[in-house]
Amino acid sequence: xxxxxxxxxxxxxxxxxxxxxxxxxxxxxxxxxxxxxxxxxxxxxxxxxxxxxxxxxxxxxxxxxxxxxxxxxxxxxxxxxxxxxxxxxxxxxxxxxxxxxxxxxxxxxxxxxxxxxxxxxxxxxxxxxxxxxxxxxxxxxxxxxxxxxxxxxxxxxxxxxxxxxxxxxxxxxxxxxxxxxxxxxxxxxxxxxxxxxxx
Ligand SMILES: Cc1cc2nc3c(=O)[nH]c(=O)nc-3n(C[C@H](O)[C@H](O)[C@H](O)COP(=O)(O)O)c2cc1C
Numbered sequence: 001x002x003x004x005x006x007x008x009x010x011x012x013x014x015x016x017x018x019x020x021x022x023x024x025x026x027x028x029x030x031x032x033x034x035x036x037x038x039x040x041x042x043x044x045x046x047x048x049x050x051x052x053x054x055x056x057x058x059x060x061x062x063x064x065x066x067x068x069x070x071x072x073x074x075x076x077x078x079x080x081x082x083x084x085x086x087x088x089x090x091x092x093x094x095x096x097x098x099x100x101x102x103x104x105x106x107x108x109x110x111x112x113x114x115x116x117x118x119x120x121x122x123x124x125x126x127x128x129x130x131x132x133x134x135x136x137x138x139x140x141x142x143x144x145x146x147x148x149x150x151x152x153x154x155x156x157x158x159x160x161x162x163x164x165x166x167x168x169x170x171x172x173x174x175x176x177x178x179x180x181x182x183x184x185x186x187x188x189x190x191x192x193x194x195x196x197x198x199x
Contacts, residue, residue: 021052023193024088026091028095028106033059035128038170039181040094043124046185047092056083058107078112085117090192091150092185094126097137097158102127102144110144118189119149122191124184125156133160133173151195153187155180 025090027037037056042056064081065072071148072078085091095106102110121123121146127137138156157180159165165172 001121012106013047013142018030019099019188020162021196022055022087023047023052023090023092023188023192024055024057024084024107025092025094026057027059028093028103028105028109030059030063031106033112034093035159035166036094036096036126038166039126039128039157039159040092042093042170042172043092043126043181043185046182047189050189050191052090055088057081057084057109058103064109066108066114072176081112082114082117085113088118088121089196090122090124090188091118092124092126092188093141094128095137095141096134096162097127097129097134100136101140104139106141107144110141113148117170118145119169120195121150122188122195123150123152125152125160127180128162129158129160130162131160133158153191155187157181157184162180 023044025040027034027040029036031037041056044056048054062077062080065075093106095102097160123143125138135158138158142152159177165174165177168171172181
């Protein structure tokens with residue numbers, strides 16, 4: 001597929017705004033060594049190489065409480081998380097597929113975001129699967145994004161048979177998956193630039 005139209009110049013700086021884009025990535029698993037976390041961090045690496053400022057919200061060090069549990073509304077991690085989402089120009093979501101949908105961890109993370117934090121911002125969707133690639137989790141996250149008035153880009157990536165997808169250095173083995181990841185991140189950055197500078 002030709003994606004040259006998605007090319008965005010390094011640093012993603014427009015005449016209207018000289019600061020680099022800020023990209024926040026979230027994974028639907030607690031372990032920082034999780035496959036969805038690794039995928040999120042590879043996406044961030046691509047964004048950083050393109051000139052963006054990056055942040056990974058690490059649930060291993062900064063877990064978010066379950067929405068509704070005692071004390072959740074005043075939990076310090078929630079306020080910090082919502083501030084990070086507010087400060088981001090774009091958000092990358094990477095969830096494992098559990099029982100045909102996003103993980104409960106990813107859903108709970110999305111439940112801590114509201115329109116006022118993420119509305120009008122570009123989103124990139126990724127999933128990891130133990131089995132055959134499908135788009136269930138991607139579609140379900142896309143629906144949640146619509147409720148949040150966010151703008152998930154059309155490009156998306158599901159990595160099936162994920163146990164074999166990474167080498168021992170944590171790099172993706174299949175070059176066609178790498179290309180899809182690059183195209184996804186480029187599209188997120190291009191869309192974030194347009195949305196940020198639209199007024
Ligand atoms: C509770 C549970 C349900 C799962 N359901 C599915 C599934 O429906 N389809 C699938 O392909 N893999 C399924 N898997 C495998 C996970 O998708 C896979 O282990 C995950 O993507 C690996 O990423 P992670 O290290 O970030 O968890 C399931 C795993 C668990 C623990």
